[in-house]
Amino acid sequence: xxxxxxxxxxxxxxxxxxxxxxxxxxxxxxxxxxxxxxxxxxxxxxxxxxxxxxxxxxxxxxxxxxxxxxxxxxxxxxxxxxxxxxxxxxxxxxxxxxxxxxxxxxxxxxxxxxxxxxxxxxxxxxxxxxxxxxxxxxxxxxxxxxxxxxxxxxxxxxxxxxxxxxxxxxxxxxxxxxxxxxxxxxxxxxxxxxxxxxxxxxxxxxxxxxxxxxxxxxxxxxxxxxxxxxxxxxxxxxxxxxxxxxxxxxxxxxxxxxxxxxxxxxxxxxxxxxxxxxxxxxxxxxxxxxxxxxxxxxxxxxxxxxxxxxxxxxxxxxxxxxxxxxxxxxxxxxxxxxxxxxxxxxxxxxxxxxxxxxxxxxxxxxxxxxxxxxxxxxxxxxxxxxxxxxxxxxxxxxxxxxxxxxxxxxxxxxxxxxxxxxxxxxxxxxxxxxxxxxxxxxxxxxxxxxxxxxxxxxxxxxxxxxxxxxx
Amino acid sequence: xxxxxxxxxxxxxxxxxxxxxxxxxxxxxxxxxxxxxxxxxxxxxxxxxxxxxxxxxxxxxxxxxxxxxxxxxxxxxxxxxxxxxxxxxxxxxxxxxxxxxxxxxxxxxxxxxxxxxxxxxxxxxxxxxx
Numbered sequence: 001x002x003x004x005x006x007x008x009x010x011x012x013x014x015x016x017x018x019x020x021x022x023x024x025x026x027x028x029x030x031x032x033x034x035x036x037x038x039x040x041x042x043x044x045x046x047x048x049x050x051x052x053x054x055x056x057x058x059x060x061x062x063x064x065x066x067x068x069x070x071x072x073x074x075x076x077x078x079x080x081x082x083x084x085x086x087x088x089x090x091x092x093x094x095x096x097x098x099x100x101x102x103x104x105x106x107x108x109x110x111x112x113x114x115x116x117x118x119x120x121x122x123x124x125x126x127x128x129x130x131x132x133x134x135x136x137x138x139x140x141x142x143x144x145x146x147x148x149x150x151x152x153x154x155x156x157x158x159x160x161x162x163x164x165x166x167x168x169x170x171x172x173x174x175x176x177x178x179x180x181x182x183x184x185x186x187x188x189x190x191x192x193x194x195x196x197x198x199x200x201x202x203x204x205x206x207x208x209x210x211x212x213x214x215x216x217x218x219x220x221x222x223x224x225x226x227x228x229x230x231x232x233x234x235x236x237x238x239x240x241x242x243x244x245x246x247x248x249x250x251x252x253x254x255x256x257x258x259x260x261x262x263x264x265x266x267x268x269x270x271x272x273x274x275x276x277x278x279x280x281x282x283x284x285x286x287x288x289x290x291x292x293x294x295x296x297x298x299x300x301x302x303x304x305x306x307x308x309x310x311x312x313x314x315x316x317x318x319x320x321x322x323x324x325x326x327x328x329x330x331x332x333x334x335x336x337x338x339x340x341x342x343x344x345x346x347x348x349x350x351x352x353x354x355x356x357x358x359x360x361x362x363x364x365x366x367x368x369x370x371x372x373x374x375x376x377x378x379x380x381x382x383x384x385x386x387x388x389x390x391x392x393x394x395x396x397x398x399x400x401x402x403x404x405x406x407x408x409x410x411x412x413x414x415x416x417x418x419x420x421x422x423x424x425x426x427x428x429x430x431x432x433x434x435x436x437x438x439x440x441x442x443x444x445x446x447x448x449x450x451x452x453x454x455x456x457x458x459x460x461x462x463x464x465x466x467x468x469x470x471x
Numbered sequence: 472x473x474x475x476x477x478x479x480x481x482x483x484x485x486x487x488x489x490x491x492x493x494x495x496x497x498x499x500x501x502x503x504x505x506x507x508x509x510x511x512x513x514x515x516x517x518x519x520x521x522x523x524x525x526x527x528x529x530x531x532x533x534x535x536x537x538x539x540x541x542x543x544x545x546x547x548x549x550x551x552x553x554x555x556x557x558x559x560x561x562x563x564x565x566x567x568x569x570x571x572x573x574x575x576x577x578x579x580x581x582x583x584x585x586x587x588x589x590x591x592x593x594x595x596x597x598x599x600x601x
Binding site: 246247248259260261320321323324325326327328343344345346347349352353380385402403404405406407408464465 | 483486490492493496497499501502542543544545548551552566567568569570571572575584588591592594595596597598599600601
């Protein structure tokens with residue numbers, strides 16, 4: 001039985017034979033062909049009277065090669081009838097047919113059957129056949145030098161159920177085939193009950209341009225919304241660093257303008273750290289940041305996130321409150337993501353929300369526990385918002401961003417900063433040294449703890465004039 | 472005409488309508504505690520290059536509010552400074568604040584603390600919750 005490697009020695013049969021030296025007689029040629037192609041194929045040809053009459057050596061060798069190939073295919077695939085073998089070999093090419101049999105094995109090729117084999121003209125045709133294990137299709141593609149397989153992720157997706165491919169295997173194959181993040185996520189979300197934590201390594205290792213391709217693909221995001229749980233969908237948005245630019249009508253007129261949309265998270269980090277410097281050094285050391293924690297989203301996603309966080313707190317007034325909200329932090333959830341509406345607020349909004357991320361929770365928690373607020377002010381600490389806005393404007397004013405948000409809380413916080421000093425206020429806010437702030441307030445202003453409590457109560461109750469009397 | 476150039480623009484009427492509705496929601500008396508009555512914006516929107524305008528005033532007329540919708544955020548910020556200077560020079564207390572492409576211009580016509588508080592309250596509400 002001829003071995004496949006031996007065919008490789010006869011790529012230019014006549015030249016090879018001539019190069020052996022001496023006059024080329026049919027007898028010596030047959031002997032040499034027997035060595036090259038194997039005895040069985042040569043015997044078959046030599047036994048045929050019409051072949052012996054041939055004096056055209058190249059035709060003879062070509063016929064011999066074909067006979068040899070067919071003999072080999074017959075050995076490799078004995079259960080397929082000879083006529084079909086010949087048809088498929090003509091359609092696919094002998095070499096690719098042999099590759100197919102080597103990679104898939106006889107049983108799988110027989111399962112493909114005559115019609116399936118005759119329909120194969122490209123690697124993608126093979127990839128469409130779910131009876132062929134996708135790993136073997138990849139092996140065939142390598143032999144056929146047909147990588148990458150077009151629409152590989154789609155074919156992999158179709159094979160997941162029939163072939164029992166699990167999520168790690170699918171992702172490994174995607175890695176091997178360098179499937180884009182978009183196609184990878186589509187496959188994962190469509191075919192597996194995945195969590196964002198399972199997807200995160202793929203998302204994090206992809207370049208930002210690929211993440212944006214995902215978040216800008218409305219069909220894929222719609223699929224994610226329908227296939228993932230609400231919590232998982234809302235976790236996907238910050239994982240993708242979702243950023244939707246603001247609606248703008250005259251793009252040409254604003255080209256080159258800086259503050260026509262929200263800041264990105266990484267930009268906000270740069271500005272916060274540059275402007276506040278040492279005041280946030282411990283917060284930075286603690287790993288607090290905005291990048292990767294903020295999603296600038298459209299109306300629909302904003303509403304879903306808002307209702308999840310605030311309906312338990314605002315109850316019936318949630319719907320009426322929604323249009324008034326530019327941005328918020330998931331303060332009640334284990335992962336405190338920042339949500340920003342793309343068309344609301346101003347260029348300082350992400351800085352304001354980012355400030356909440358840099359803040360230590362001590363000050364806010366204590367104020368919220370003592371003064372939880374009610375109605376539309378439920379869940380808001382006026383003093384915490386005022387201090388947040390105070391440090392926000394420390395960042396945004398030098399950037400030329402005009403903010404009028406939290407006007408009265410800001411004034412009270414600024415007055416408090418004047419009373420205790422910016423550094424003490426920052427230690428309370430960013431590092432949790434709230435008791436230290438109270439101590440400085442009392443010693444600097446000759447006040448008591450009762451005065452502090454009265455101040456805080458007035459500020460939280462929006463009694464601004466009263467609050468000012470304690471400073 | 473923008474910056475001396477004729478620019479073809481497509482104005483999305485539904486966006487303008489939804490932004491106008493948002494402006495109304497931001498000034499909802501349920502949250503501000505201030506009843507407002509409709510009146511003409513001053514100055515009118517077309518004088519400041521706005522796509523749409525909305526005028527409101529407190530029932531006693533002490534605080535007057537004009538809201539403008541601009542094509543983008545930066546135009547609102549630019550007009551904010553110009554209108555604040557223009558109206559301030561007339562001796563009024565002016566408070567401006569932007570929220571997205573919306574600009575709030577509030578004018579207090581008397582100098583009482585109550586009017587100032589009302590103006591600050593409306594401006595703060597318009598700025599939105601963050």
